[in-house]
Amino acid sequence: MKYYVLFGPPGAGKGTQAGAMVTRYHLCHLSTGELLRSEISAGTALGLQAKALIEAGNLVPDEVVEGMIEAKFLNTKGVEGFLLDGFPRTLAQADALDAMLAKTGQAVTACVSLMIPDALIHERIAHRATIEGRADDARPEIVENRIKTYHAKTEPLIEFYKKAGKYQEINGVGSIEEVQERIFRTMDQY
């Protein structure tokens, strides 16, 4: 099984690019943001716990997302691998992922990192807010907090995957098709 980590700041285009990636490589797309949003709309206890954190632009606890991901690994059949979108987002989650996979002698295949400058993050999220209506996109101070959280807690993962020899950076500036082409060129190597 292949395990790709799709990495990048909020608004980098992970969700936009994921569809074509899962089709081409027969992967299961696991987006922790989407999984959490469906818990919220289903009104589960987990959703209730996550709602306030997400709407303030903070992360939900590591154990919560780790549990969701491991359950999906165990229950998903008939794919050639997984595309992890929005997970891991902290060093603790990256360690937990390695430990989860090591139980069955597996490992992360590669970290595909979509990079865009902070200025473009603001522009793209403001645009998405007019289309998708996500509560965490609507207020500039919340978006600001998500970007701060990204730099403080998530960005250290770049070094983590570089050290592991698994880091593949892709320029996320350009048209959807241009970025997709760059991603495919990288992933075709695995």
Ligand code: ADP
């Ligand atoms: P984006 O990439 O645009 O920030 P996501 O849909 O990936 O949006 O995530 C939305 C929110 O869900 C995050 O801001 C965070 O509160 C929560 N979340 C998603 N994934 C994780 C994770 N791996 N760990 C902790 N919180 C998460």
